[in-house]
Amino acid sequence: MQMTGAQIVIETLIEQGTEVVFGYPGGTVNDIYDQLYQNKDRIRHILCSHEQGGTHAADGYSRASGKTGVMIATSGPGATNTVTGVATAYMDSIPLVVLTGNVSISVMGQDNFQEVDIMGTTMGIVKHSYRVEKVEELADTIREAFYLAREGRPGPVLIDIPKDVQTAKCEFTQAGVIPYEPAARCSEEEIDAAVKLMEESRRPIIYVGGGAIYAGAEESILKLAQLLDAPISTSLMGVDAVPADTEGYLGMSGMHGHYASTKAISEADLYVAVGARFSDRSVGNKEKYASRARIVHIDVDPAEINKNIDSDVDLIGDANEVLKRIIAKVKGSRKPEWKAEIARMKEYEKKREPYFEGPLTPYGIIDAVCERVPEDTPVVTDVGEHQMWVAQRYRFRRPRTFLTSGGFGTMGFGMGAANGAATATGKRSILFTGDGSFAMNMMELGTAVTENIPVTVIVFNNGTLGMVRELQKFFVNEHYFATTTNRKTDFAALAEAFGAKGFKAATPEEFSEALEGALAAEGPSLIECMISPDELVYPMVPPNKSVDEIMLQEERS
Amino acid sequence: MSKYTIGLLVRNRYGVLSRVSSMFSRRGFNIDSLTVGETADSSISRMTITLSGNSHDRDQIIKQLAKLHEVIKVKDMSDGEVVSRELVIIKVRADREARQEILNAANVFRAKVVDYSPHSMMLEITGTGDKINALVEILKDYGLLEIARTGIVAVERGGNDRD
Numbered sequence: 164m165q166m167t168g169a170q171i172v173i174e175t176l177i178e179q180g181t182e183v184v185f186g187y188p189g190g191t192v193n194d195i196y197d198q199l200y201q202n203k204d205r206i207r208h209i210l211c212s213h214e215q216g217g218t219h220a221a222d223g224y225s226r227a228s229g230k231t232g233v234m235i236a237t238s239g240p241g242a243t244n245t246v247t248g249v250a251t252a253y254m255d256s257i258p259l260v261v262l263t264g265n266v267s268i269s270v271m272g273q274d275n276f277q278e279v280d281i282m283g284t285t286m287g288i289v290k291h292s293y294r295v296e297k298v299e300e301l302a303d304t305i306r307e308a309f310y311l312a313r314e315g316r317p318g319p320v321l322i323d324i325p326k327d328v329q330t331a332k333c334e335f336t337q338a339g340v341i342p343y344e345p346a347a348r349c350s351e352e353e354i355d356a357a358v359k360l361m362e363e364s365r366r367p368i369i370y371v372g373g374g375a376i377y378a379g380a381e382e383s384i385l386k387l388a389q390l391l392d393a394p395i396s397t398s399l400m401g402v403d404a405v406p407a408d409t410e411g412y413l414g415m416s417g418m419h420g421h422y423a424s425t426k427a428i429s430e431a432d433l434y435v436a437v438g439a440r441f442s443d444r445s446v447g448n449k450e451k452y453a454s455r456a457r458i459v460h461i462d463v464d465p466a467e468i469n470k471n472i473d474s475d476v477d478l479i480g481d482a483n484e485v486l487k488r489i490i491a492k493v494k495g496s497r498k499p500e501w502k503a504e505i506a507r508m509k510e511y512e513k514k515r516e517p518y519f520e521g522p523l524t525p526y527g528i529i530d531a532v533c534e535r536v537p538e539d540t541p542v543v544t545d546v547g548e549h550q551m552w553v554a555q556r557y558r559f560r561r562p563r564t565f566l567t568s569g570g571f572g573t574m575g576f577g578m579g580a581a582n583g584a585a586t587a588t589g590k591r592s593i594l595f596t597g598d599g600s601f602a603m604n605m606m607e608l609g610t611a612v613t614e615n616i617p618v619t620v621i622v623f624n625n626g627t628l629g630m631v632r633e634l635q636k637f638f639v640n641e642h643y644f645a646t647t648t649n650r651k652t653d654f655a656a657l658a659e660a661f662g663a664k665g666f667k668a669a670t671p672e673e674f675s676e677a678l679e680g681a682l683a684a685e686g687p688s689l690i691e692c693m694i695s696p697d698e699l700v701y702p703m704v705p706p707n708k709s710v711d712e713i714m715l716q717e718e719r720s
Numbered sequence: 721m722s723k724y725t726i727g728l729l730v731r732n733r734y735g736v737l738s739r740v741s742s743m744f745s746r747r748g749f750n751i752d753s754l755t756v757g758e759t760a761d762s763s764i765s766r767m768t769i770t771l772s773g774n775s776h777d778r779d780q781i782i783k784q785l786a787k788l789h790e791v792i793k794v795k796d797m798s799d800g801e802v803v804s805r806e807l808v809i810i811k812v813r814a815d816r817e818a819r820q821e822i823l824n825a826a827n828v829f830r831a832k833v834v835d836y837s838p839h840s841m842m843l844e845i846t847g848t849g850d851k852i853n854a855l856v857e858i859l860k861d862y863g864l865l866e867i868a869r870t871g872i873v874a875v876e877r878g879g880n881d882r883d
Contacts, residue, residue, distance in 0.1 A: 282735055287746040291789040294734055311789060466783035469776070 164336075168298045168329040169194035172262065173202050175305040179340055181233050183207045183224065183586055185217040189237020190277060191264030194329040209586065209614050214241050216579035216607035218248020222257050223583030226566045227541045227592075229377075231258040231312050232583065238265045239277030242323075243284060247573060250288040252319040254570025255373060255400060258312035259319035260305070267327035268296060281323050290318030298331035302338070310341040316464040317377060345378065345463075347480030347488055354485075357435075357459045357476045358493045364433035364457075366501045367393040370416070373400030373569065374438020374462060375482050376562045381405055383486035384437060390495035393435070394505050396424040398445045400569040401438070403559035411505070417445035419551040419700050422515065423508035425710045430504065431456045438462060438482040441471035442570065443706070451709035461485045515715040517555075517702075521695035522670050525552040525623060528692055531671070532593060532621065533557050535678060541566060541584035541592040545577035545600030548629040551700045553595045575603030581618045582611050591617035591682065598624040598648060605657070611687040612662040619681045620663075620689040622654050625696040633699055637714075647696075658689035669693040723752070723849075724778045725804060725874050727797040728767040731790040732758065739788060740767060749773065749781055753806075753871030764792065768804075768873045797874045804874035807846045809834070810856065813863035814841035822862060829855045840865055848872075 211217030214236045221232030242263040266275045308320040394411040413424035434456035460474035468477040538560040544550040544567045568576040581594035632646040658665035664684040666677035681688035701716040752770045785794045835842035
């Protein structure tokens, strides 16, 4: 059947299983938007307030559901506004397909209105990108983009579609989704080598990253941990890979990780990394990291092997498939001494648990929410102190319920991502944010109101850019500069101005009451929580240091 | 620091050169030379990249290149059964007194004289880095006026490189 390029875009998106697209219209995507209009019963379009927020929404949609997120932006500023969103998805390996319009090929390169070389701009932050030059190639390009976005190590794929390709016509034939079968590429000998190390180990630890979640490896990790009697430590991206109430779960390790989780890594004799890439924030000092352990590294991306930390055995492939092969072979054993040692670490951790001074405290807020909302609630954060507090404290019970910008650390990620997560799951999402992060993309609350997306925003308002302020406190001689915002923004009133429900809380009692109101709201709601600017994130392993130099809070006097 | 030669077969698509070179700059690797041209199949181009680094860098570069969707094949061509050549054109000061000596040097290195003027001479030489560098060293004494290098191209001996 003869179709225009714009028709082909929509037909192929639907063919690839797309139910929702996030986007913002403009001159060079007008034809695509006309097709969205004509197909509004078949595909939902969510109009974002800014293309960055829209891209984060597509990202959050993907993180919460595992499906590929789709964003449509116009040329020029529309396209460049997606850049931070694309980079965020790239650093956390999130499958996205981003479609941008561009000026017609016939006039390209003449610096036309809203013209930009978006392929060149995004070259270093995409898994792959295309400029479609002929309408005949359009459908297959989109199909391949969907395949690439989720194959192997997932990531964002950008397709730049010039206007004259959207209006040109060609024959369109329906096709299917290109199949992708996750597999363990590693050899039997490599599996045997890993099994041997596991059977020899007396002090094993399993370290879980975001890749484990994408591979759906929850059950396999739990099984291996049981067999080996091994504790489970995680990266920021792997916090929700297994339920927090799992025996042996130590939570996040690294720069702001739990003491026992970080310490156990340095005491272990075997370290099994599952879908993790050893970022500087997780590792600190490379030489001292897991220095007593032999390292088994399981990852789908061969380039991660020996990139940051050298491994003794590397197992390339889908984490779940690799783990299943190990589990089929490995003989388990009990490790009472190791467990007793871990228990002592946890005891020490408990004694030195961070505490807060204010009447309304970060952990108090997080605990109250965690107890009150269903366990499949998507919990989103922005970036900063609040992000670390949530990662440390919230008891996640299901994979894909913790959405955070780990690798890129994008302040402003949260509001868009919370919209995307709620859209994907049909559940009310919770956004924990700070007054700094929220100010970066708060207009997406307007999107949530218009599109009737159930989101509850919890703003930790301490009037500072707390995380940077901490760096200034510890590493720049308390030269506090440009980190006290001193803004007079009334966030609760702001929420009302957007058409959402606004609440304010300065005490635990006020918060409980506000939370009930916020969760019962028809649409989006927001609670502004007044917290002290002096609350800090402990523990802290200073950059490039090891657990030996971990900073814990002074014991409560 | 060692020198490495990496051979690549890539899909001849819009932006592929930029994608490969952008990987190098993004990851902080340096390229000494890069050549690119079509293969017998015009939809596929061959790139030859030479670089200085350690073996860890080389391994990372090969893996990161292999990840690029448009890269069909990547191979370390630093050792083994490989034919590699570079073409260089050198313009050197050549007054009457120097002319014969330069011609002698050109003969020894099997360089060709491709242009000749009252005060200069242009030589063309193909070969490997060592041979070319040796000639350049000798010609320095007479005064190098200009030098243009193509960068190294390399192909494996025997068989079919695309297997």
